[in-house]
Amino acid sequence: EPEVTQTPSHQVTQMGQEVILRCVPISNHLYFYWYRQILGQKVEFLVSFYNNEISEKSEIFDDQFSVERPDGSNFTLKIRSTKLEDSAMYFCASSAFGLSNEKLFFGSGTQLSVL
């Protein structure tokens, strides 16, 4: 089965530094997403992306966050100036059509640790 791949699996950074988390969605999917899970908490929606634009974003996704599809295969999440509370597992996901009754395919996640 095709899968979403994420790199790196672990990222350690100092507070205030910029990080870029990378994802390769399933090749024929058109909609891309980032979710995160802080340890002990729920998986939370961050942002959805279609046709090189953000479709929807949560209140978590503030000006420190940005997403980009720099080429035909990668999808990235950038955190400009990391804070301690950004430490979490970040999941990339994709879907074919972005419909409300459609399943999302998730990657294995990037564990971000901000020190």
Add this chain to the structure above:
Amino acid sequence: DQQVKQNSPSLSVQEGRISILNCDYTNSMFDYFLWYKKYPAEGPTFLISISSIKDKNEDGRFTVFLNKSAKHLSLHIVPSQPGDSAVYFCAASGETGGTSYGKLTFGQGTILTVHP
């Protein structure tokens, strides 16, 4: 945000028996519900889903039941196998009434342990 709740943090069952995982939601705009399974160091994997126009959906050993009036859904696994041991997440979409743009609202998860 308590729109989707899984009140049981953990469940332990014997191999071969039924596992029942429960989920409650508060937002009546949700119209599509999914169960995901998650193993350690992996991302959530889709298991089964149900639309709000149905009350039951079955796929092999997995059945999801939806009670719209009670805003409750449950996942039944019969028979349970040790390989089913994982964290199970309930998720819901559709609160924007149409195109949800992939925004799923997740429950906290239930850790299922199936003993041989």
